[in-house]
Amino acid sequence: xxxxxxxxxxxxxxxxxxxxxxxxxxxxxxxxxxxxxxxxxxxxxxxxxxxxxxxxxxxxxxxxxxxxxxxxxxxxxxxxxxxxxxxxxxxxxxxxxxxxxxxxxxxxxxxxxxxxxxxxxxxxxxxxxxxxxxxxxxxxxxxxxxxxxxxxxxxxxxxxxxxxxxxxxxxxxxxxxxxxxxxxxxxxxxxxxxxxxxxxxxxxxxxxxxxxxxxxxxxxxxxxxxxxxxxxxxxxxxxxxxxxxxxxxxxxxxxxxxxxxxxxxxxxxxxxxxxxxxxxxxxxxxxxxxxxxxxxxxxxxxxxxxxxxxxxxxxxxxxxxxxxxxxxxxxxxxx
Amino acid sequence: xxxxxxxxxxxxxxxxxxxxxxxxxxxxxxxxxxxxxxxxxxxxxxxxxxxxxxxxxxxxxxxxxxxxxxxxxxxxxxxxxxxxxxxxxxxxxxxxxxxxxxxxxxxxxxxxxxxxxxxxxxxxxxxxxxxxxxxxxxxxxxxxxxxxxxxxxxxxxxxxxxxxxxxxxxxxxxxxxxxxxxxxxxxxxxxxxxxxxxxxxxxxxxxxxxxxxxxxxxxxxxxxxxxxxxxxxxxxxxxxxxxxxxxxxxxxxxxxxxxxxxxxxxxxxxxxxxxxxxxxxxxxxxxxxxxxx
Numbered sequence: 078x079x080x081x082x083x084x085x086x087x088x089x090x091x092x093x094x095x096x097x098x099x100x101x102x103x104x105x106x107x108x109x110x111x112x113x114x115x116x117x118x119x120x121x122x123x124x125x126x127x128x129x130x131x132x133x134x135x136x137x138x139x140x141x142x143x144x145x146x147x148x149x150x151x152x153x154x155x156x157x158x159x160x161x162x163x164x165x166x167x168x169x170x171x172x173x174x175x176x177x178x179x180x181x182x183x184x185x186x187x188x189x190x191x192x193x194x195x196x197x198x199x200x201x202x203x204x205x206x207x208x209x210x211x212x213x214x215x216x217x218x219x220x221x222x223x224x225x226x227x228x229x230x231x232x233x234x235x236x237x238x239x240x241x242x243x244x245x246x247x248x249x250x251x252x253x254x255x256x257x258x259x260x261x262x263x264x265x266x267x268x269x270x271x272x273x274x275x276x277x278x279x280x281x282x283x284x285x286x287x288x289x290x291x292x293x294x295x296x297x298x299x300x301x302x303x304x305x306x307x308x309x310x311x312x313x314x315x316x317x318x319x320x321x322x323x324x325x326x327x328x329x330x331x332x333x334x335x336x337x338x339x340x341x342x343x344x345x346x347x348x349x350x351x352x353x354x355x356x357x358x359x360x361x362x363x364x365x366x367x368x369x370x371x372x373x374x375x376x377x378x379x380x381x382x383x384x385x386x387x388x389x390x391x392x393x394x395x396x397x398x399x400x401x402x403x404x405x406x407x408x409x410x411x412x
Numbered sequence: 413x414x415x416x417x418x419x420x421x422x423x424x425x426x427x428x429x430x431x432x433x434x435x436x437x438x439x440x441x442x443x444x445x446x447x448x449x450x451x452x453x454x455x456x457x458x459x460x461x462x463x464x465x466x467x468x469x470x471x472x473x474x475x476x477x478x479x480x481x482x483x484x485x486x487x488x489x490x491x492x493x494x495x496x497x498x499x500x501x502x503x504x505x506x507x508x509x510x511x512x513x514x515x516x517x518x519x520x521x522x523x524x525x526x527x528x529x530x531x532x533x534x535x536x537x538x539x540x541x542x543x544x545x546x547x548x549x550x551x552x553x554x555x556x557x558x559x560x561x562x563x564x565x566x567x568x569x570x571x572x573x574x575x576x577x578x579x580x581x582x583x584x585x586x587x588x589x590x591x592x593x594x595x596x597x598x599x600x601x602x603x604x605x606x607x608x609x610x611x612x613x614x615x616x617x618x619x620x621x622x623x624x625x626x627x628x629x630x631x632x633x634x635x636x637x638x639x640x641x642x643x644x645x646x647x648x649x650x651x652x653x654x655x656x657x658x659x660x661x662x663x664x665x666x667x668x669x670x671x672x673x674x675x676x677x678x679x680x681x682x683x684x685x686x687x688x689x690x691x692x693x694x695x696x697x698x699x700x701x702x703x704x705x
Contacts (some may be wrong), residue, residue, distance in 0.1 A: 129601050150607040162598035166620045175616075176606035227606070 078105045079153070079230035079263050081126065086135035088121055088287075095121055096287045098135065098227040102154035106261040108254070110275035113284030114310070120235055122284070123267045127156050127233050139230060147341040155224035156233040159240060161216045165209040169219050170195075176227045194222045197256070214245045221253070225260065232257070234266040238273065252274060271311050275299070283307045308335045314365060317341065317376040321404070324349050331404025331412040338365065338379035340401035343387065348394020352376070354387045368395060444685060450678035469679035479663065479680070486659040489573060490637035497577035498629055501584030506614070508585075509592040510606035519589070520610060526582035528627035538648045561649065565656030568649045572657050576641045577647060584629050591625035592618070631695040635688065660684055 081103040096118045103109050112120040124130040126137055128149035137144050144152045155176075163172050171178075173194060174187040189365075195201045198218045208216055217237060224232055237253070238246045245359040253276055257264050268274055274281050276293045283291045283298065283306075291303040310318045316335045324334065342399035343366065352370040364386055366378040378395065387393055404412040419425045451469050453462040473479050508518055525533070540548045541561060549559045561567040595618060603613045619626075641660050644652060651666055652659035656668065660680065668677025 126604060129604070149605045150600070150609070154605065156602065156605050158598045158602060160596065160598055162596060162602040164599060164603070164617060166623075175603070175608075179607040179612060179616075223602075223606070318678075 078261055080105055080118075080138075081140075081231055081263060081265070082136075082138045083126070084136040084138070085264070086122065086125060086137065087133045088118070088125060088130065089133045094287065095131075096125075099282070099284075099289045101282060101289070101292055103263060103265070106263055108264045108266065108277060109166065110266045110268060110274040110278035110280045110281040111284060112268055112278075112281055112310075115269055116286075117284040117301065118287040119267045119269075119282075119284045123233055123235055124267055126231075126265060127154055128152050131365075134159065153230040154233055155219045155227050155229040155231075157217075157224055159235045159236040161208070161220040161240075163216060163219055165208055168205050168207055169200060169211070169222075172208070172219055173222045173226045176223070190226050191222075194225045198222050199224065200249050213241050214249060217241060217249055221256070225256075226357075232261065232262050232264040232266075234264065236268055238268070239267075239270070246273075252330075254276065271313065283310060285310075301337075301411075302403065303411050305333060305335065305405040305411075308403055308405075312337055314338050314377050316403070318405075319350075319370065319374055319376065320372065323370065323372060333405045333409075334409045335383055335403040335405060336397045336401060338377040340397050341376070341378040342396050343378055343380065343384075344394045344396040346394065348396055350376075350395040352393065354389055354391045354393060356389055357386050359386065368393065370395075418610045444681075445683040447678045447685070450674060451682045452572045452674040465675070469496045470683075473676060473679055473683070481655065482658050482660055482663045485569075485655070485657065486638065489569065489576075489641075489657070489659050490634050492569075493576045493580065493637040494630065494633040495640070496573060497580035497633060498584050498626070501629075502588050502626075504581070505592055506618075507584050508589055516691035522585050523582045525579045526586075528579055529643065530576070530579060530640060531647050533579045534572075534575050534644035534647035537571060537578070537644075541571055561653075563653055565653055568653060568657050572641070572645050572648050576637065580633060580636060586632065586639045587625050587629055588622070591622045595621050627698055628695075631691060634655070635691060638684070638687065660687075 083099055083101050086099045087094070099122060101109070111122060113119045121130055122247050125132050128144065128147060128151075132145050139152060139154070164175065167175065170188075170191050173191045175188045177190065191204070192201075194205055198221060200215070200218055200222055200408060202216060203211060203219075208219065211219065217240075220237070232255070238249055241249060250273055253266075266273075266277060268277075278295050280292060280294055281298065282289050285304070285306045291298055291307045298307060299311055302311060302316075305318065309318065318333050318335050320332050321331050350370055352368040354376055355367040355369045357367070358365040359382065362382055364380055364382050364384070366380060366387060368374055368376050368378060376395065406412055450462075452464060452466060454465050454469070455462045504522060508515055508522070511518060528536070538546075540546050541559065543549060543560050543562055546559075552559045559567060561571045599617065599621075600613060603617045608616060638659070639661055641659065642665065645657055645659065645662050646665075649657045651662045661684065664677050664680045664684065667673045667680065673675075
């Protein structure tokens with residue numbers, strides 16, 4: 078267990094700046110998820126903490142120890158890779174014990190720790206198999222096991238679930254969360270999937286084009302996004318954005334307004350916006366109604382399946398509570 | 413799940429493989445058959461009559477100390493050529509693999525020697541080490557070393573090994589580099605995080621993962637050293653001095669075409685044929701097992 082702090086971390090590849098200064102203090106045992114679209118620099122940030130990329134500027138501290146110039150092996154971290162990065166010529170047990178063997182630990186201790194980890198991950202029947210004889214989910218577990226066995230101060234996860242199918246992903250997500258709670262190891266987890274981020278994180282860092290747009294607890298970020306980007310990225314279906322001029326009674330100096338689909342309501346009178354129904358998607362528990370508003374934009378309303386489903390082409394009105402309305406200035410900053 | 417092409421009749425596939433079969437028949441089966449047939453006879457030097465001797469040629473061969481010495485020479489020669497060319501190639505490939513800038517130039521330059529025909533390579537090295545006008549000989553002389561591969565058998569062996577290995581380094585380098593680049597980067601990174609330094613990583617991860625490539629090259633290089641180095645040896649030493657560089661293939665030539673002992677030469681060809689066969693079997697057996705994972 079350790080604290081990790083990033084101080085104004087920057088990264089450039091040649092003349093291209095990819096990360097423009099990220100700051101965060103991570104508490105002991107905290108689960109931090111770095112989330113953002115592809116190319117936002119989230120993996121690069123993680124790899125800098127791991128020591129696999131050099132740090133252009135700023136400082137990384139693990140437990141008050143500056144690690145900028147330390148080799149990955151000297152940082153007391155373990156990493157789980159997207160493609161698992163298992164050693165194909167070694168058995169599951171050898172894969173998990175490799176780090177301890179390199180460190181010159183006695184054989185009994187290695188076997189002991191590998192067995193404990195295998196029990197924790199339900200990998201006991203597979204210890205003598207090679208990675209190619211395992212399924213995707215099992216390989217994922219071996220990669221986790223390899224990280225656990227070494228008892229590192231920090232776990233780093235680089236999109237560990239993106240190679241799994243949807244069902245397994247949900248299951249492994251839960252397992253990772255439980256495992257991290259149980260072991261209490263400080264973790265940094267990179268993903269592009271906002272659902273993963275919301276469910277796993279104690280706090281999350283939402284990255285946008287090399288900047289940390291917002292850092293905070295998932296629900297806090299969901300309820301109170303700091304930028305237009307965050308409001309659009311977190312939450313599914315994404316927030317509806319429209320020009321403030323479009324609303325009949327503008328009560329704000331914001332340029333763009335954002336309202337989440339679940340906060341919008343189809344009404345017949347007192348409508349703030351009017352439009353016509355483009356099409357409906359009935360998902361069972363809920364229905365998504367796509368509405369075309371006067372400037373040809375399409376907004377989404379998320380409503381319970383019990384509500385009457387309007388037929389296509391019907392003119393309707395849209396309303397929402399003023400509290401749920403988010404205003405953003407021309408730079409996408411929250412007003 | 414291999415995708416198989418299926419043909420309806422027998423004639424089209426037969427027609428398609430016919431050219432290859434014809435080439436193999438004319439350039440391999442026919443001469444090989446001739447060699448086997450001739451190895452049972454002793455023809456007179458003018459080729460006018462043949463006398464059947466059964467396995468006499470083979471009996472004579474294996475009791476001939478020169479032939480047995482040639483076996484040892486071949487073993488030493490091929491081991492040296494294989495080890496030197498593969499060792500240097502692996503070293504260069506590891507360096508090239510780490511290179512980020514200019515790797516294209518480096519690679520191209522390293523591949524060039526492969527384009528040089530063995531006989532030409534032999535002549536190049538011969539010029540450099542020529543006992544009278546060779547550049548290297550001259551510099552060695554300045555250092556107080558008297559190089560003379562025409563008289564010294566060990567120096568002659570050294571020279572043919574270097575000349576044969578040189579062109580081979582390019583070929584091995586290409587395969588090693590491809591093998592190294594096929595190893596996922598994240599596996600190396602995982603090992604680095606697990607605490608393995610460069611040399612440990614190489615020993616425990618990279619080299620084992622390269623083993624299919626290494627084994628393939630091992631067999632190919634041995635076959636090369638056995639059979640394709642004729643040109644180098646012929647141009648540099650002609651098997652001398654005192655047969656110290658006469659490998660089996662060269663002995664086939666010198667006994668048959670120089671010594672005019674066609675029966676013995678044919679018998680030696682048959683022995684070589686058996687050796688290639690064994691090497692091929694070993695190659696297939698191993699490639700099917702163990703080396704793949």
